[in-house]
Amino acid sequence: MTAVTTERPSSVPSGPGPARARAGRRRASPLLAGRRRLFWPLVLPALLVYTGMFAGPSLFTAWLSLNKWAGAGPMEFVGLRNYRRLFADPVFEHSFVNTLWIVFGVGGLTFAAAFGLTMVLREMRGRKAARAVLFFPNIVPSVALSILWGFLFQYGGLVDSVVKALGLQHPPNWLGQSDLFRVIAIGLVWTSTGFYTTILMAAVDQIPPELYEDCDLAGAAAWQKFRHVTLPLMWDVVGVCAVLWTISAVKVFEFIYTFAGAAGQMPDASVWNTALYTYGEAFASDGVPSYGTAAASAVVMLALVGVLVGLIRRVMRRDAVQF
Amino acid sequence: MSPVSPARSASGGATRRTVLTASVTASVALAATACASDSSSGSGSRSSGGGSFTYWSMWKESEPQAKVIKAAIAAFTKDTGVQVTVQWKGRQVVKQLGPTLNTAHVPADLVDSSDRFAYSGLQAVGQALDLTPVLSAAVPGESGKVSDVIPKHYLDLATTSGVLWQMPYEILTTQIWYNGRSLPSVAANPPGTWAEFTALIASRKSARGGSGPLALDGDIADYSAYWTYFAVLRELGAGAFAAAAADKTGASFESPGFLTAFGRIEALVAGGDFVPGYDGSKWPAVQDGWAGGKSDFLLLGTFAPSETQSFASSGFTYRSFPFPAVAAGGDESQDISLIGFSIPKKARNAAAAQRFIAYFLAKARLEGISAQAGNLTPRADIAAPAQLADAQKALSSGKVVKALDGVKETAADWYTKVFCPLNTTFLDGGQTAAQFAAKLKSGTAQYWSNAE
Numbered sequence: 001m002t003a004v005t006t007e008r009p010s011s012v013p014s015g016p017g018p019a020r021a022r023a024g025r026r027r028a029s030p031l032l033a034g035r036r037r038l039f040w041p042l043v044l045p046a047l048l049v050y051t052g053m054f055a056g057p058s059l060f061t062a063w064l065s066l067n068k069w070a071g072a073g074p075m076e077f078v079g080l081r082n083y084r085r086l087f088a089d090p091v092f093e094h095s096f097v098n099t100l101w102i103v104f105g106v107g108g109l110t111f112a113a114a115f116g117l118t119m120v121l122r123e124m125r126g127r128k129a130a131r132a133v134l135f136f137p138n139i140v141p142s143v144a145l146s147i148l149w150g151f152l153f154q155y156g157g158l159v160d161s162v163v164k165a166l167g168l169q170h171p172p173n174w175l176g177q178s179d180l181f182r183v184i185a186i187g188l189v190w191t192s193t194g195f196y197t198t199i200l201m202a203a204v205d206q207i208p209p210e211l212y213e214d215c216d217l218a219g220a221a222a223w224q225k226f227r228h229v230t231l232p233l234m235w236d237v238v239g240v241c242a243v244l245w246t247i248s249a250v251k252v253f254e255f256i257y258t259f260a261g262a263a264g265q266m267p268d269a270s271v272w273n274t275a276l277y278t279y280g281e282a283f284a285s286d287g288v289p290s291y292g293t294a295a296a297s298a299v300v301m302l303a304l305v306g307v308l309v310g311l312i313r314r315v316m317r318r319d320a321v322q323f
Numbered sequence: 324m325s326p327v328s329p330a331r332s333a334s335g336g337a338t339r340r341t342v343l344t345a346s347v348t349a350s351v352a353l354a355a356t357a358c359a360s361d362s363s364s365g366s367g368s369r370s371s372g373g374g375s376f377t378y379w380s381m382w383k384e385s386e387p388q389a390k391v392i393k394a395a396i397a398a399f400t401k402d403t404g405v406q407v408t409v410q411w412k413g414r415q416v417v418k419q420l421g422p423t424l425n426t427a428h429v430p431a432d433l434v435d436s437s438d439r440f441a442y443s444g445l446q447a448v449g450q451a452l453d454l455t456p457v458l459s460a461a462v463p464g465e466s467g468k469v470s471d472v473i474p475k476h477y478l479d480l481a482t483t484s485g486v487l488w489q490m491p492y493e494i495l496t497t498q499i500w501y502n503g504r505s506l507p508s509v510a511a512n513p514p515g516t517w518a519e520f521t522a523l524i525a526s527r528k529s530a531r532g533g534s535g536p537l538a539l540d541g542d543i544a545d546y547s548a549y550w551t552y553f554a555v556l557r558e559l560g561a562g563a564f565a566a567a568a569a570d571k572t573g574a575s576f577e578s579p580g581f582l583t584a585f586g587r588i589e590a591l592v593a594g595g596d597f598v599p600g601y602d603g604s605k606w607p608a609v610q611d612g613w614a615g616g617k618s619d620f621l622l623l624g625t626f627a628p629s630e631t632q633s634f635a636s637s638g639f640t641y642r643s644f645p646f647p648a649v650a651a652g653g654d655e656s657q658d659i660s661l662i663g664f665s666i667p668k669k670a671r672n673a674a675a676a677q678r679f680i681a682y683f684l685a686k687a688r689l690e691g692i693s694a695q696a697g698n699l700t701p702r703a704d705i706a707a708p709a710q711l712a713d714a715q716k717a718l719s720s721g722k723v724v725k726a727l728d729g730v731k732e733t734a735a736d737w738y739t740k741v742f743c744p745l746n747t748t749f750l751d752g753g754q755t756a757a758q759f760a761a762k763l764k765s766g767t768a769q770y771w772s773n774a775e
Contacts, residue, residue, distance in 0.1 A: 177747050
């Protein structure tokens with residue numbers, strides 16, 4: 001950004017200060033002056049939108065989390081009571097644990113699959129087509145995928161048929177209450193892998209091929225190539241992917257909602273994550289909405305994202321490898 | 324970055340101030356224009372006093388109920404000169420209205436919805452207008468008043484602390500549905516007691532080669548809850564379930580009556596009486612399969628025929644009987660969900676909206692809900708559609724109870740977080756009746772210790 005809005009006297013040498021300032025003034029080109037004039041007109045709309053549509057509602061959510069409110073009628077200030085209720089609620093605790101399972105469990109599987117595919121696809125013929133196929137689930141709306149996922153896994157569905165054809169006469173009750181979250185987790189891995197594979201492969205494409213040729217000459221195995229060449233040279237991208245995943249994983253909503261819920265009802269509470277809990281408290285309950293605890297849950301989600309992203313950035317901090 | 328001289332800075336500041344002032348002025352002017360246009364558009368409806376009102380509907384324009392209401396609106400405007408602005412909002416209509424209720428300009432004068440949404444979104448937050456005065460209004464084209472045509476037992480279900488927060492125009496009740504064509508013996512002699520019902524299940528199961536004859540889409544928590552709720556209702560009568568839900572110790576669930584009721588459902592689950600896959604399917608697979616003849620009996624609301632008829636086997640004849648009593652002379656009350664009109668307290672044209680309510684409840688208008696939309700109405704003199712004739716007959720005794728004892732209104736959070744997950748496990752065969760009762764007890768006690 002080249003626009004300067006304030007003068008900083010401390011940066012001006014004490015001796016010939018005024019003279020230099022005048023010289024600086026003379027040097028300000030018409031282009032610079034024009035840019036300065038346009039600064040606020042260009043920034044202001046975005047600033048107003050950002051403040052009004054994002055910062056304002058976020059602050060209001062934080063304020064709401066300290067109140068008891070049904071969405072209409074009077075608002076009652078209750079301090080931290082919503083947070084105390086939240087942390088004493090076993091359903092929230094379970095939802096929070098599910099969220100962590102998604103972040104770390106689903107995330108671990110997604111990245112393992114993405115790295116594996118990256119290694120395989122790097123040397124594969126027709127990898128662009130393969131990449132497009134892998135990316136496809138990311139284009140299709142989650143709602144459509146989750147409905148498809150339901151048909152695949154329901155009793156007597158395609159998955160049951162395949163499993164039976166393989167000789168297992170009593171396939172698991174995939175959509176039963178006890179297995180439902182695991183099937184959701186697999187679905188999330190399926191929908192997410194293509195996206196991260198695509199990003200990681202773009203990073204891999206930037207790695208000079210002669211490094212791999214060098215590895216081949218030295219007789220390095222695929223894992224060794226990945227460990228000593230691919231991973232170090234794409235580390236920054238992996239870091240960005242990890243941050244992106246963390247943010248999106250905490251906010252996972254529609255896949256669970258449409259896959260496990262039906263007929264306008266919330267899914268079974270055993271598969272809720274914090275996003276569904278927040279929605280359930282404020283919007284989905286048939287009873288009086290509890291905007292206060294919903295807002296508190298949203299604030300906890302925000303804090304979780306902040307803490308996890310901070311940790312990830314700290315853990316993944318490395319000196320950039322120049323190549 | 325280059326330093327900026329004081330002079331330039333001052334002129335730059337002046338420029339920025341000018342821009343800022345201009346922007347703010349423009350924003351204010353735009354906002355003022357928007358407000359002015361809003362108020363001018365609104366003043367049109369206000370200036371005419373009771374001459375118009377705005378109606379937000381829970382129906383989509385293509386739904387049969389919407390067509391009936393639309394015809395009634397046209398007739399109402401023709402007969403009274405009152406203009407009606409209608410917006411077809413869909414099922415979330417009360418939730419959409421919610422954020423406006425704290426403002427001075429509530430955009431809807433009339434809204435219709437399911438009873439539980441009207442209760443939680445309007446009545447529970449003190450924003451529902453008491454519709455009691457409508458009861459004494461004359462029904463246009465008829466000799467009686469509204470209170471003469473809408474039975475009191477339905478009005479009682481929409482009255483809290485003397486406030487009538489909803490005027491019902493459609494009612495739903497839960498029945499056990501079957502194909503009268505393939506089961507003529509059941510049609511001739513439907514089971515009236517639990518013993519007769521279980522004997523019927525056993526014979527049908529045997530006829531089906533051991534496959535359970537009871538249909539249940541177990542992924543819908545409410546549908547599983549109906550089974551348990553009806554068992555409790557029949558054993559302990561209306562209100563017992565709601566009382567147990569509100570019992571802060573949770574101990575009621577371990578009382579002998581509850582254990583007996585739970586035991587009946589446990590026997591069905593353990594006996595394999597539910598159709599295979601009921602606990603691992605995606606709604607509406609099981610109910611569609613039932614319509615296609617894969618099972619015999621479906622416990623569902625009066626919306627069952629309309630939801631399943633496109634999957635029904637050839638010649639399917641919708642018949643139903645109520646959930647059987649424990650024994651002859653036992654509880655036979657019918658659960659009721661209402662759909663009806665409510666008026667927000669701050670509605671600007673409440674009088675016109677009330678006038679329309681009375682107008683719509685006339686037999687000439689309301690019978691469209693039965694004849695065209697295929698649903699039951701609260702008026703006893705409007706014949707039910709053929710598919711719902713059994714259900715209307717079951718309601719003739721007048722013994723009614725709010726669906727699920729009204730816990731979806733009064734203890735919705737408990738129902739969602741405590742009851743439904745445990746009940747689904749129970750219906751899936753994951754726990755015995757005693758374990759279910761014990762977990763309900765501890766879960767309910769824990770819930771209320773943390774609730775407000």
